[in-house]
Every structure is written in structure tokens, then in C-alpha cells.
Amino acid sequence: MTIPAPQHPERPAGWISTGLSWHDGRALLGAVRGGRVHERAVAPGTEVGWLLGGPRRCTGAWLAGATERTPCPHHAEIAPDGGATQCPACQSVDRGLALARDQILDDGRTYLLYLAWFGEGLLKVGLTAEQRGDSRLLEQGALAYAFTARGGLPAVRRAELTVAASGMARERYKSRLKTDHWWSHGDAPHRRTVLTEARARAHGLLKGHAVELLADRPVVDHVERFGLADGAPEVYREITGLAPGAVIAGTLRPPVGRHLFLDQPDGSGPLLLDTRRLTGWALTPVTGRAPEGLALQERVRPPEPDTQEALF
Incomplete structure (x- = not known):
């Protein structure tokens, strides 16, 4: 006898990251668990540490007229390194995406x-x-x-x-x-x-x-607000891939849009996290852990262009 598969995958445990957003001039890191929402202000100088649990899940959609995100009814998995943070079903009903795709002609606002x-x-x-x-x-x-x-x-x-x-x-x-x-x-x-x-x-x-x-x-x-008055760090490592069991840790600098620089205690140079990559992972707070399990790419300030006129 074959046991039929459940109609929907099991609801994931823990807090699922919804990434970083700005409200009333404040940068907030969000997470959801079922219908509960948690938001934490991004304060420069704060030490953070997150252990990532998988699989990465769709975080739902913003529906027309809603004041809060509607959880994904399918608890769908999404690609660990994909650019999309929603499953196809939630993308199809998300108000923001519909607006960007010119599928909403007028909404009275x-x-x-x-x-x-x-x-x-x-x-x-x-x-x-x-x-x-x-x-x-x-x-x-x-x-x-x-x-x-x-x-x-x-x-x-x-x-x-x-x-x-x-x-x-x-x-x-x-x-x-x-x-x-x-x-x-x-x-x-x-x-x-x-x-x-x-x-x-x-x-x-x-x-x-x-x-x-x-x-x-x-x-x-916004340059001063983003902490970029002297430009980005001379050398930093950009997080280009995440996986279950990875640890992201460091001391926060001012957020730049949806990006976070995290300084490292060993002086190895900051990490840069696009928080859209964090979206959909289950987060567990950890302390005293060094970053691990991350795909990284080194970024170095390019040399200034040589404007000296040729001698000959």
C-alpha cells in the first residue's frame, strides 16, 4: 500500500528571515514564524551571529490591500542561491511585483x-x-x-x-x-x-x-547615512552563496540599502551581505562563532586612473 504524500510540506520551525527593509527612516531586519512577525532595528556597532537552517523557504507575498505579509500557503522551498525570494505562486499574487510588471493600471494612490x-x-x-x-x-x-x-x-x-x-x-x-x-x-x-x-x-x-x-x-x-563618506572599505569579502549550517557573524556597520557590512574581530576585513540572500533561511542566534560555510568573493578598490600625460 502506498501512503499518499501530504498536500503541503511540513510547516518549517523557527524564525524565517524576510531580509531588510526601511520604514520611517529606520532599517529593520525582519523574520516570521507562522503569522508572527519580528523586526529588529539595524544598529551600527551591534554584534550579530546567525546559524542558517534549511531548506530555504518562500516567505509569502504582499497582497493588495494588506498591511502585513501573507505567509506562503505551500511552505514552498526556493533555490538556496537563487535571486528569487518567493515561489512562483506567491510571485503571481504579490502586489509589488504586479506593480513593477505594469499589471496594476491604477490603485487610487x-x-x-x-x-x-x-x-x-x-x-x-x-x-x-x-x-x-x-x-x-x-x-x-x-x-x-x-x-x-x-x-x-x-x-x-x-x-x-x-x-x-x-x-x-x-x-x-x-x-x-x-x-x-x-x-x-x-x-x-x-x-x-x-x-x-x-x-x-x-x-x-x-x-x-x-x-x-x-x-x-x-x-x-544618503552617503553619510550609509557610512560611505570615505567610500567602501579598501578590501572586503562579498558573500556570494549560503548553505544550511552556514554561520554569518560580525559587527554591523551602517546599512547601505539592503546590504550589510560586518566587521570581523580578527581584522580580516569586513564581509558584505546582501540581505536578500538571507531571506527564506531559518535563523538561530549564535555567539562566539566565526563565519563558516560561506561562499566568498574578495572585492578590492580599483586603482585610480592614471591621468598623467605621456612624456613622449
Whole structure:
């Protein structure tokens, strides 16, 4: 006789990481256990240690109109090193993904068009719900930004497409390209000038659009807040892979978007964790443990370009 398999996998035990998010200017590390939610503020100087338990699981979806994440009803496993943090079923109903894929035409909310600066030549155009303030910009790790226009979702989305089509800004950049620019990002006056001039050009493109143009909103700079005034560490090791039984440990620096630098007591240089990689793993607090079981890639500040004129 064959015993039928259960309809859903067994509900995982322990707290499952939901990664890092920003709310009201605060970076919070989240975890869920069933319907319970736990959030911890990311405080620089805090020592942390996590033992990872697997398998990695989908953490559910944000449904339309919901104020909290809905747990994955299937308790589905996801790839340990995949970029996706949700199973296909939860991706299909997640409100944020639907918005990004233009599957929501209007939701009655007011949106802000922004221009964000991630480094020289990396100007991004995007939109965010006005009620979220600058949380989306902080989560993306924008080094500086300027709100540019305001209106309903359809109008702001058309404005976003218009600016992107002009070639002055792109709608997205890969994470690696952003982190490459942490070593050298100019000074605050330069960032402010770039964004002020870009906003003026965008306003020229958006004449006749059904949006309110925002000429007097300040340029906001996050470089000091992210602890990058002197750039990223000269040498650090980026966590590129996790597995069950791995340990992540160290002393926190200020978060940069969804990334965390963790200093090591042996002076070996900090680790860099993209907390999206942490999402879906069961976490057990540990103390006095060194990092182990991690795939690492060394990152080194590139040499300054040689601008000396040739002698001959």
C-alpha cells in the first residue's frame, strides 16, 4: 500500500528571515514564524551571529490591500542561491511585483516620480507611493535622489517611461554595478548639481503631462547615512552563496540599502551581505562563532586612473 504524500510540506520551525527593509527612516531586519512577525532595528556597532537552517523557504507575498505579509500557503522551498525570494505562486499574487510588471493600471494612490543617483553615470528614474516617503530610495541604496513629479499612478508611470525613453536615466541597475561605485562617488555638491540639472531636463520633457512638477523639493543625500563618506572599505569579502549550517557573524556597520557590512574581530576585513540572500533561511542566534560555510568573493578598490600625460 502506498501512503499518499501530504498536500503541503511540513510547516518549517523557527524564525524565517524576510531580509531588510526601511520604514520611517529606520532599517529593520525582519523574520516570521507562522503569522508572527519580528523586526529588529539595524544598529551600527551591534554584534550579530546567525546559524542558517534549511531548506530555504518562500516567505509569502504582499497582497493588495494588506498591511502585513501573507505567509506562503505551500511552505514552498526556493533555490538556496537563487535571486528569487518567493515561489512562483506567491510571485503571481504579490502586489509589488504586479506593480513593477505594469499589471496594476491604477490603485487610487498618489505616486512620486524620482531621479536617483548611484554613482557617476548611474542615474535612475522610478516611482514610489507617496505614503512610503523615501523608504524605497533607502532600500535601493540611492546615494542621493530628488523627487521630480507627483500624480496618480497612470500619469506618473507615463512620466517615468518618457524620461527613460529620452536616455537621460534608466529604470534599473544591477546590484553589482551599484556596489562598484561605492568606492568613488564624488562630493555632495557634485551630486546635488547633477540631480538638480537632471530634474530641470526632466521637467522639460514632461511639459504637457498630467503630473505636478516638483521644482522645489530638496536633493537628499544618503552617503553619510550609509557610512560611505570615505567610500567602501579598501578590501572586503562579498558573500556570494549560503548553505544550511552556514554561520554569518560580525559587527554591523551602517546599512547601505539592503546590504550589510560586518566587521570581523580578527581584522580580516569586513564581509558584505546582501540581505536578500538571507531571506527564506531559518535563523538561530549564535555567539562566539566565526563565519563558516560561506561562499566568498574578495572585492578590492580599483586603482585610480592614471591621468598623467605621456612624456613622449
